[in-house]
Amino acid sequence: MKHLLAVLVALLAILSWTFAGTIVELETYRSANAQGLCHVADVNYGADAGARAQRERCLAATTTGTSFTRHLLNALGWF
Known part of the structure; x- marks a missing residue:
């Protein structure tokens, strides 16, 4: 069980590192x-599709003035 938890934590860390830019971009948007x-x-x-596109x-x-790290932690639910 300990090994499975360690593998899951390592996998989360690798995926977070790999997709950190996208995660932060989406969190900034949100x-x-x-x-x-x-x-x-x-x-x-x-x-109004034009207004919606302009808003997007x-x-x-x-x-938003929030740091990269804080956005990442917010997106992961740790902060």
Whole structure:
């Protein structure tokens, strides 16, 4: 059982290291979306595809001021 746990922890560490950039990019996107950084109050994003595309570009380009490490830990649920 100890060996299985060690293998799982090692696998998590390897995958986190390998995909850290993508994980942080998605966490930054999620954080910007949760904070409403690119939201316009009077726009119906369900009906206006142009506004939705502009919002997606804004969310992808936004930096939230949180460090790489903190985003990674938030995404993994450790912080």
